[in-house]
Amino acid sequence: MTDFETQLKELLERTKNIKSPINATFGETNINEYNKPSEVWMNDVQIFYENYLKDHALGDRINSLLFHRKYNELVSCLTSISKDRKFIDKMNGIQEVAVPKYQAKGIPQYDVFISHANRDKEDFVEELYQAINKLGINIFYDKDVIDWGDNWKNVILDGTKKSEFAIIVISENFFDREWTEKELAEFLSRQNRNGQKLILPILHNITLTQLQERYPSVADIQAIDSKKYTCDQIAIMFARQLIKRLKSM
Incomplete structure (x- = not known):
């Protein structure tokens, strides 16, 4: 927590033990003594204002x-002000960063x-897809992404370019199939070009x-071998890979 946040929190915390000031005496109450805590507090707020709040909308x-x-x-x-997250972030030195369109x-x-x-x-x-999907991970899975009337070849090629990782389920059924091997070739090309982990073979x-x-x-x-892990275990393993990638960004 920064000096700004610490001081703001302390000022508000102190008000819990300060009575509102009065303008007239009653009984034997000494008005100056009664109002002293609030006066001291307002003097501290004056210093806080001079240091931090002049540029605030409520300044x-x-x-x-x-x-x-x-x-x-x-x-x-x-x-x-304690609820004004944007101003607090500004005082913390945190600025909004707009992602350039070309980067987006x-x-x-x-x-x-x-x-x-x-x-x-x-x-x-299908079971693997369900296990990963229930973790809230965004998946390119052909039967969910390709819609009626789509050019499925274009959709698949587009998906190979817009995915952070590729889980490649390699089996005898995978061998010598035109589109499975085309997908694999696309991912190998991307991985070799970018030098970043992309392909996760099963x-x-x-x-x-x-x-x-x-x-x-x-x-x-x-x-990894599909016989050695359950689909839920593989989903967790992938989630860890994704978290590592996000942390490195």
Whole structure:
């Protein structure tokens, strides 16, 4: 917490033990003694105002209230300022940063693209999709993204360019399929070009030897075996990868 926030919090905290000032005596009450805590507080607010609040939207009003010694109204103003997150961020040195349009276009639309053979949907991929989806992760999954009347080839190619990661479910069904191999080629090209982790391979009912024989360039990328993990475990593993990426941005 900055000096500004600390002082503002302390000023408001002190008001809990300060009685509102009075303008006339009653009984044997000494008006000066009675009003002393609020006067001391307002003197401190004056210093706080000089240091921090002149440029605030309530600055002129606070200055006037200080001049007229309006304790209760000053408390209300400081309470309002304590809720002004934008001003507090400014005092903390935090500024809004506008993302340039050219940069915004490069921000991935999807957290992950699930590349797979359709024949693997029923026994594995659909369950994997559901496990990742329930974590609130934004997924490019063909049956959800491709709509009636879409040019599905264009949609898929667009998805390969707009995904932060690609989970590649490699199986015998994956081999020699035009579009699974095209997706893989797109992701390999991106990964080699950017030098950033992109491809997360899952071996589904195949061995590492089979992978090495069919896709030597993928064999060097650490893969996991679908038999060794549940889909929920794989979803958590992916979420950790995504968190690491977000923290590094």
